Amino acid sequence: MADVKKVVLAYSGGLDTSVILKWLQDTYNCEVVTFTADLGQGEEVEPARAKAQALGVKEIFIDDLREEFVRDFVFPMFRANTVYEGEYLLGTSIARPLIAKRLIEIANATGADAISHGATGKGNDQVRFELGAYALKPGVKVIAPWREWDLLSREKLMDYAAKHEIPIERHGKKKSPYSMDANLLHISYEGGVLEDTWTEHEEDMWRWTKSPEMAPDVPTYIELTYRNGDIVAIDGVEMTPAQALTQLNKVGGENGIGRLDIVENRYVGMKSRGCYETPGGTIMLKAHRAIESITLDREVAHLKDELMPKYASLIYNGYWWSPERLMLQQMIDVSQANVNGVVRLKLYKGNVIVVGRKSDDSLFDANIATFEDDAGAYNQSDAAGFIKLNALRMRIAANKGRNTLV
Secondary structure, eight states, X not given: OTTOOEEEEEOOSSHHHHHHHHHHXXXXXXXXXXXXXXXXXXSOOTHHHHHHHHTTXXXXXXEEOHHHHIIIIIHHHHHTTOOBTTTBOOTTGGGHHHHHHHHHHHHHHHTXXXXXXXXXXXXXXXXXXHHHHHHHOTTOEEEOGGGTOSOOSHHHHHHHHHHTTOOOOOOSSOOOSSEEEEOSSOEEEESGGGGSTTSOOOGGGOSSOOOGGGSOSSOEEEEEEEETTEEEEETTEEOOHHHHHHHHHHHHHHTTOOEEEEEEEOTTXXXXXXXXXXXXXXXXXXXXXXXXXXXXXXXXXXXXXXXXXXXXHHHXXXXXXXXXXXXXXXXXXXXXXTOOEEEEEEEETTEEEEEEEEOTTOOOOHHHHOSSOOTTSSOXXXXXXXXXXXXXXXXXXXXXXXOOOO
């Protein structure tokens, strides 16, 4: 890539990306543009500006993407009730297509011919960043230093930083032993003792949530208002998407909700153990299924559930910008036209309990569903023919001796 003149780097200001910035300047003799995203990770992003300036960067982008992140990525994903491998709510996965999108937008705006990221060659993020970039700008060049250089340990990175006088903050407190990623949807933890699948995670690892044992002894009740499948208010107070998720993270964390310890299958082929805190997302999933339970047609709901694992895999594997994900999203969004109403939840010591749901678009008819006299709303004798017709193929097979138990 000797022809690279300008590259946009996804830059956090930490050790890895600070070394990458200098390495790009020296290895490719190119101009570097930095992009730092505020996705609600809970840390100041503005200090990245001074660090980039110290390394001679002239074009610095620091963007608050919290609203766009929740509105255009998290909410659409939750309309599908998306869960990967039965448990993971895709907190890291769903942030990557937005970062890729913004990298390409900045590359176009600044005339850059390449982008760069700090994802390693073992993980999923390299795939997610690059699939997104190629989908949005097919001819873009991608520089992934972890696949090129020999700085494959923290010690080597520190030595490189010292040699090149790269300013690296040294905190007085002990560095976290975990590899962490945070945004407004979740925090992930990998590495350290978690690499032994038999070792219990450490209690002091968690940042957002109380342990269920230490959560309040009195339950918290909340009401979520939905419009077209998205939360628009909490306890009657209208909120933007990012405000709603922030509030749910707070109340969920206080009640010990959203902790997860799993071993997942990475797209690159290996298994990886990770721990996740997703308090707001855990509440959102439970509540959304509750409002859908009274507003969605049975076959629509079942079809959504059948397609969801495919949709989840597309997001996990980095295909957010693929035509098949976009096609599925259109179908999902159409299904949400009548997903309106209010869900009442009880939060208690790690549990999210649905205690009520109501909607002007509800398909639940108490006159039909009642165990009391329904005044002729439902003719129970009709069920006999229904059952016989559905049993017909099995009765025919049994007459031919095919429905045997051995």
